[in-house]
Amino acid sequence: MKRIRKDNVYPFLKEMEETRDVYCPQWLNDKDLLFLPLGDGKFDGYIGKTTVSAKSLLFPQTEEIISFGKEIVKKNTDSRNTLAFGIRPCEMKAIEFTDRFMTREGITDPHYQSKREGMISVVVACNEPPSDTCFCLDAGGKPYLDDGFDMQLFDAGDYYIAVSGSKEGDEMLSSGKFEQSDEEDGKRVEDIKKRSLESQVRKPGMKKAIETLKNGKATNEFWENLASRCINCGGCVYVCPTCTCFNVYDLQSSDGYSRYRSWDACLHAGFTMETSGHNPRPTQGSRLARRHEHKLKFDVINYGESGCMGCGRCSDACPVGLGAIEIIEELNNL
Amino acid sequence: MAGLAATFGSGAMTNSIGEMEDAEVFFVIGSNTTEQHPLIASRMIRAVREKNAKLIVADPRDTKIAKLATIHMSHTIGSDVALLNGLMHIIIKEGWEASEYIKTRTENFEKLKEVLERYTPERVSEITGIDKAVLRSAAEIYAKSKKSMILYAMGITQHVAGTDNVKSCANLAMLTGHVGSPSTGVNPLRGQSNVQGACDMGALPNVYSGYQPVTDQRIKGLFEEAWGVNDLSDKAGLTLTDMMDAGQRGDIKAMYIMGENPAMSDPDSKHARKVLRNLDFLVVQDIFLTETAKLANVVLPASSFAEKMGTYTNTERRVQLSRQAIPVLDGTMPDWQIICKVSSKAGYPMSYDSPVDILDEINRVTPSYRGITFDRLNNSWGLQWPCPDEKHDGTPFLHKDKFARGLGFFDAREYAPPPEVPDEEFPFQLITGRVGFQFHTGTMTRKVSILEREEPKAFLEMNPKDARRLKLINGSKVAIESRRGELYMPVKITNDIPEKVVFSTFHYSDNNINDLTINAVDPVAKIPEFSCAVSIRRV
Numbered sequence: 001m002k003r004i005r006k007d008n009v010y011p012f013l014k015e016m017e018e019t020r021d022v023y024c025p026q027w028l029n030d031k032d033l034l035f036l037p038l039g040d041g042k043f044d045g046y047i048g049k050t051t052v053s054a055k056s057l058l059f060p061q062t063e064e065i066i067s068f069g070k071e072i073v074k075k076n077t078d079s080r081n082t083l084a085f086g087i088r089p090c091e092m093k094a095i096e097f098t099d100r101f102m103t104r105e106g107i108t109d110p111h112y113q114s115k116r117e118g119m120i121s122v123v124v125a126c127n128e129p130p131s132d133t134c135f136c137l138d139a140g141g142k143p144y145l146d147d148g149f150d151m152q153l154f155d156a157g158d159y160y161i162a163v164s165g166s167k168e169g170d171e172m173l174s175s176g177k178f179e180q181s182d183e184e185d186g187k188r189v190e191d192i193k194k195r196s197l198e199s200q201v202r203k204p205g206m207k208k209a210i211e212t213l214k215n216g217k218a219t220n221e222f223w224e225n226l227a228s229r230c231i232n233c234g235g236c237v238y239v240c241p242t243c244t245c246f247n248v249y250d251l252q253s254s255d256g257y258s259r260y261r262s263w264d265a266c267l268h269a270g271f272t273m274e275t276s277g278h279n280p281r282p283t284q285g286s287r288l289a290r291r292h293e294h295k296l297k298f299d300v301i302n303y304g305e306s307g308c309m310g311c312g313r314c315s316d317a318c319p320v321g322l323g324a325i326e327i328i329e330e331l332n333n334l
Numbered sequence: 335m336a337g338l339a340a341t342f343g344s345g346a347m348t349n350s351i352g353e354m355e356d357a358e359v360f361f362v363i364g365s366n367t368t369e370q371h372p373l374i375a376s377r378m379i380r381a382v383r384e385k386n387a388k389l390i391v392a393d394p395r396d397t398k399i400a401k402l403a404t405i406h407m408s409h410t411i412g413s414d415v416a417l418l419n420g421l422m423h424i425i426i427k428e429g430w431e432a433s434e435y436i437k438t439r440t441e442n443f444e445k446l447k448e449v450l451e452r453y454t455p456e457r458v459s460e461i462t463g464i465d466k467a468v469l470r471s472a473a474e475i476y477a478k479s480k481k482s483m484i485l486y487a488m489g490i491t492q493h494v495a496g497t498d499n500v501k502s503c504a505n506l507a508m509l510t511g512h513v514g515s516p517s518t519g520v521n522p523l524r525g526q527s528n529v530q531g532a533c534d535m536g537a538l539p540n541v542y543s544g545y546q547p548v549t550d551q552r553i554k555g556l557f558e559e560a561w562g563v564n565d566l567s568d569k570a571g572l573t574l575t576d577m578m579d580a581g582q583r584g585d586i587k588a589m590y591i592m593g594e595n596p597a598m599s600d601p602d603s604k605h606a607r608k609v610l611r612n613l614d615f616l617v618v619q620d621i622f623l624t625e626t627a628k629l630a631n632v633v634l635p636a637s638s639f640a641e642k643m644g645t646y647t648n649t650e651r652r653v654q655l656s657r658q659a660i661p662v663l664d665g666t667m668p669d670w671q672i673i674c675k676v677s678s679k680a681g682y683p684m685s686y687d688s689p690v691d692i693l694d695e696i697n698r699v700t701p702s703y704r705g706i707t708f709d710r711l712n713n714s715w716g717l718q719w720p721c722p723d724e725k726h727d728g729t730p731f732l733h734k735d736k737f738a739r740g741l742g743f744f745d746a747r748e749y750a751p752p753p754e755v756p757d758e759e760f761p762f763q764l765i766t767g768r769v770g771f772q773f774h775t776g777t778m779t780r781k782v783s784i785l786e787r788e789e790p791k792a793f794l795e796m797n798p799k800d801a802r803r804l805k806l807i808n809g810s811k812v813a814i815e816s817r818r819g820e821l822y823m824p825v826k827i828t829n830d831i832p833e834k835v836v837f838s839t840f841h842y843s844d845n846n847i848n849d850l851t852i853n854a855v856d857p858v859a860k861i862p863e864f865s866c867a868v869s870i871r872r873v
Contacts, residue, residue, distance in 0.1 A: 228402060229379045231372040232770065249783035254664070262784070270787035277809070319376035321384060 001185055002178040005159045006045060012177040013038050016083050020120070023057055024085040025050050035084065047086040049130035053241030053313060054091045055098065057084055058115045061238075062262045065111055065248070069256030077110040079118045087123050089145045090136045090309040094241030095121075096148050097307065101244065111261075120168045123149040124160070127192055128199040131312060133325060135202040139310025143196040154192045161185045161192075202325070206296065206306060209331040213297040217334050224285030226330060229320045232284060234265030236314035236323055242295070242307045245271065266291050292327050336859040337500025338520060341508070342732070343739025345545070346530065348519030349483060349731040350650045350718065357381055357517040359475055359482040361390045363414065363503065364489020368398040369770040371487070371523045371649070375399055388479070390472050392417060393489065394765065395795075395837060396830040405472050408832055409462040411763050411865055412752030414490050418502035419749065420458025421473040422509055423450045430477035432511030440508050440742040449746035461749060477510045481517035488525055489767075493865070497858040498747035508742045514733040524649040526774070531647030534703070534719070535696070539571035544700035560699050563682075573860035574600075575853065581609040588615035592669060593636070597626040598775040598843055601851035601862040602818050619672060624777050625843050634676075635666045642668035644689045645711065647719075651729070653706045654716035753854040753863055756834060760816065760867035762800070763835045766851060772841040780841065792845040793826040794870070795837040801827045806872055814838075816850035816868045836870065 004012060013022050022038040025047055032051045036042065064075045087095075095116075102112040125144035126134070136143060145152055151169040153160035161181060164170045172178075212218060237243045247264035250257055264271055267288065272281040281287045295307035308324050315323025339345040354360070354377040367375040375398075381387035382402055391403040392414070400406040409417050425431050426447060436443050455466040462469075476482050484507055490499040503520050504513075512518040524530045536543040546553040549568050558564050572580060578600065580586040589610070600606035610616055610629045618630035621638045640659040647653045662668065667675075670692060674684040686692050690708045697704050705721035705728075717728040732738065756763050771788040773779045780786055794814060796806070806812065809824045814836070823838065823845050831837055838847045852866040 228398070229383055231368055231376055231379075233372060247784050247787070264784060268784070268788055270784070273787075319373055320379045 001181050001189075002162045002173050003156070003159045003181045003185060004153075004162055004178045008177045009045060009160070010043060012175055013043070013083075013085060015175060015177065016085075016172070020081040020083045022083045022085060035086075038085075047088075047124045049088060049134070049311070049313070049316075051313070051317070052239050053094060053311065054084055054087050055094065055241050055244070057082065057119065058095065058098070058112055059102075059244055059246075059263075062260055063111060064258050065261050066259040067256060068259070074110070075258075077114045079114045081118045081120075082115070083120050083122065085122045087121050087149075088130065088311070089123055089125060089143060090134075090139075090141055090311045091241050092121060092123050092145055092149055093141055094309045094311070097242050097303075097305070097309070098244060100303065120150040120166075120172075122172070123152045125152055125154050125192065125196065127155050127196055129202065131316065132202060133312025133315045133323070134200060134310065135204055135206075135312060135325065136310040137197065137200045138203045139206050139306060139308055141309055143200060144193055154189050156185070156188050156192070161189055163189070202312070204325045204328040205332045206308070206310070206328055209328040210296050210300055210306065212331045212334055213293055214300075218289065218331060220285060220289075222330075222334065223289040224283060226322060226327070227284035227288045230267065230284050230288060230322055231320060232267055233319065234263075234267055235317040235319070237265035237267060237291070238263050239313040239317045241309060241311055241313070247271075266294075288322075288327075292324070295324075296328075337497040338504060338522070339545070340497075341501055341504040341743050341745055342513070342520075342737050344732055344737075345522075345533075346732070347521040347523070347650050348513060348733060349517065349521055350652075351377060353517040353731065354378060354483065355381060355385075357387055357481045357483045358479040359388045359390065361392075361472075361476050361482060361484045361506075362399060362403075363392040363418075363484070363486045364491070364499070365485055365487035365523055366393070366395070366397045366399065366489070366767055367485065367487075367523070370525070370768060372770065374485075374523060374649075378402075388475050390475060394832055394835055404475065405468060407462070407464045407468060407472060409464050411765060411835060412493060412495065412755075413462040413749065414493070414499040415495055415502050415747050416453065416458050416461040416749035417464065417469075418499070418506050419450055419453035419747070420455060420462065420464075420469055421476065422446075422502075422506055423453040423458070424455060424470055424473040425477045425506075425509060426450060428474070428477075430474065431509050435511035436509065439514070439736065440744055442744040442746075446505060446509075446744040446746040449748065453749075476506070476512075481515075482507075482510065482512045483518055483521060484512070485521045485523055487523045491522070491856075491859070491861055492863065493861075494753050494854050494856050494863050495747075495750060496856040496861045498750075501745045502747050504742075505744050505746065508744060513742065514731070514735070514737075516731055519731060519733075522649070527648070528646045530649055530651065531645065531653070534647055534700075539573055539576075542699070543696060544702045546700075557699065560695070575855045575860045575862055578606055578609050578853075581613060584612075587613060588617075589613055590617040590619070591626060591630075592619040593621075595620075595624045595626045595775040595777055597624070597629060598846050598848060599840065600853065601848055601864050602853040603846055603848040603851075604819055605853065619669065620777070621666070622777050622781070624775070634672050636672060637662050637666045637668045641666070642670075642689070644668075644670075645693065648716075651718045652716040653703070653711065653719065655708075655711040752865065754817075754852050754866045756867045760869045761834065762868050762870055763865060764814070764816065764847075764850060764868045765835060765837050765865045766840050766847050767837060768841065769839055772839065774841065776841040776843065789839075789841070792821075792823045792838055792842040792847065794823050795828055795831045796825045796870075797831050797833045797835070798827050798829060799833050800836075800870075801825060804870060804872055811873050812870050813873045814850060814868050814870055816852075816866050818852070818866075819849040821845055821847065821849060822873060836868065 023035045024043050025033050026036040026042040028034050033048050067073045102109045149165040152163045164173050245264045246261040248261045250259050273279045299307035315325040382389050389403045390405045391400040392407045459466045484503050507513045507520045554568050597607045616630045617632045618627040619634040619636050621636050627633045641662045643658045645653050677684045693708050702720040705723045705726045706717045721728045769789045771785045806825050808827045814821050840847045851864045854863045
């Protein structure tokens with residue numbers, strides 16, 4: 001355990017930038033906080049809840065995967081060393097969750113894996129929820145991590161208390177920007193953890209909602225009624241830290257052809273449409289059900305935990321008030 | 335535009351999108367809002383679902399927004415004036431009108447009253463097909479609330495009676511005092527990202543920027559001075575539809591078309607294509623080789639929005655800065671540079687260093703844009719005109735204490751049936767529109783794989799009863815014939831459309847519905863009708 005003064009964070013990141021691409025939360029404008037390269041120069045020390053989750057570092061919105069002309073070249077599969085600074089515990093959990101899917105035995109996604117292997121993470125625990133849509137506790141998580149990070153920081157006012165979770169974390173801690181902690185810091189961390197557990201008040205009741213779904217109590221009518229206000233923008237999917245659906249398409253450029261993949265959304269009709277024109281999820285209600293059953297029912301059955309980490313981004317983003325929080329609350333009204 | 339300008343003195347959305355959150359009643363007419371303005375629709379949806387706002391929708395189709403409505407009136411196509419007059423008739427009969435407001439802020443009320451007298455619920459019900467009790471409820475809900483907003487789109491403007499429809503909306507709003515305060519007003523939802531800005535900049539035949547009339551000698555003098563010339567025309571030019579007719583007559587020999595695809599988007603587009611082909615000289619400036627560009631003698635490749643900086647004025651009169659995101663692609667040039675070069679070659683040198691220079695000029699010559707400077711836009715989410723000076727915060731809603739023209743003018747309109755109604759030979763009424771995943775003639779959206787996946791081809795929406803009569807099932811191919819042409823496409827059978835009405839979209843060049851539509855135009859605004867009578871048979 002060490003500590004780093006907050007005014008030393010930027011110098012530390014600059015130091016890391018010598019060997020790695022460093023990403024941290026930065027304001028794109030006065031509304032959108034995103035993981036952007038440190039080099040963009042807008043890092044002001046603020047670690048909030050980013051609009052889009054850290055998944056964008058491993059699974060970008062649009063990515064070239066193959067180029068083909070005279071020869072076929074796989075793109076974006078080379079390992080790249082990055083540091084993701086300022087990841088929140090729920091996002092780190094989401095990345096671990098996504099790992100299971102993207103790096104399954106035999107069907108590994110090379111574009112994801114190359115970035116994942118080269119990424120080290122500095123998680124910042126949440127003293128209190130970064131926004132009022134945070135409900136990680138309710139979703140079975142915690143505002144801090146017990147493992148699964150390279151380094152975890154606890155906000156102690158003027159400085160962060162830093163805990164290493166891996167060899168890479170140890171190396172980072174050896175930087176001169178970190179100072180020795182005093183004997184009180186261990187107790188401070190315990191205090192922060194305790195308070196963080198108490199400070200989260202948002203509790204939509206995911207457990208109960210999972211049971212409702214498992215018991216088949218959510219009818220088609222229930223979903224169609226909710227979907228009647230869905231405007232099919234896909235925003236909930238794009239900001240979700242565990243949504244990984246994509247579409248593949250080819251584009252021509254002046255030097256040949258490229259194959260890209262871009263985020264896609266199961267809420268769009270064409271996503272499940274079959275070549276014949278038949279759609280097994282023919283209505284907006286059935287697609288909305290699919291999305292939430294996937295996370296709250298089938299992930300629980302298959303992996304023993306929900307695919308929703310309780311970050312609340314979908315509830316932040318949805319223009320019609322139809323994020324996970326609202327869905328869970330509606331399920332609990334059944 | 336013309337309709338609102340005549341009644342209020344200013345043709346634009348009177349209120350703001352943000353105000354929708356506090357509205358108590360929405361009256362949506364001729365707008366498929368969830369598909370075409372989804373984020374505006376989302377405000378309505380939240381207000382309805384979370385704050386119990388009431389929603390009245392008048393649309394022949396049972397659109398998504400109609401399904402969410404407190405009252406949905408599926409009125410006969412082209413009966414909008416009758417419907418609106420009928421609502422006003424009831425309001426006056428019941429004494430729900432805003433007497434004080436009418437007295438102090440409007441004129442010509444007596445004439446309106448006289449015309450409305452003839453629009454009894456019985457007669458209106460017969461014309462529109464809407465039950466008398468439903469008319470009464472809609473009138474009551476709209477009139478009695480403090481904050482009622484009217485929203486409309488091309489569903490009422492793209493008719494021969496388009497100006498009349500808009501004027502009738504304005505009459506309804508003034509009659510009930512629903513103009514000039516937050517969360518009220520008459521709100522046209524513009525169909526394209528910068529169509530408001532194009533109009534504001536004088537891309538109309540009769541005005542300079544900021545709607546300053548070309549016929550006004552003082553204004554003419556100001557622009558002559560600003561541009562260093564002395565013989566600007568003081569006559570209004572031709573509208574788009576007039577130009578096509580003039581082209582056919584041979585009175586227009588050359589056209590220079592920018593960012594518009596009339597070969598597909600004009601009604602009776604076969605006729606439009608013929609006119610374009612017969613021109614002596616056609617120049618088309620666009621980012622893609624559109625159907626119109628294919629007919630051109632010269633194509634000037636322009637840069638897309640992402641390759642340049644500029645401003646967009648959105649439907650709520652908000653001017654917003656758009657920054658360059660990627661370098662200009664090889665072989666293309668931003669529109670403003672092309673125009674400068676062409677103009678310079680033609681003998682009037684234009685030298686602007688950047689769009690900022692152009693905005694400076696806009697500020698100088700346009701009173702309503704005077705305070706909308708680059709520096710202010712650079713540091714904000716935009717400003718709403720009128721914004722007369724650099725200290726002004728912009729105007730969220732218009733006509734606060736008095737109308738732009740002084741008193742609001744009740745211009746009573748009479749119902750007239752549409753130019754082409756179904757008959758024995760052509761028994762169906764065809765209406766056209768868009769789907770959420772495609773935009774207009776598809777010039778841009780049809781190049782995006784996910785959008786094309788969602789809505790890949792044209793279809794004809796039809797009521798199940800009609801389908802049964804014609805022995806059609808979902809996906810059956812039909813021939814659609816109008817007096818102007820014939821097309822083939824599959825049917826989509828749905829209860830969302832009434833009997834004897836069919837719907838299709840105009841996104842698809844391989845099945846262009848505008849080959850069938852009619853180019854009868856509104857006598858004032860010259861906006862075409864588009865809806866027409868067709869026959870349908872199985873093939």
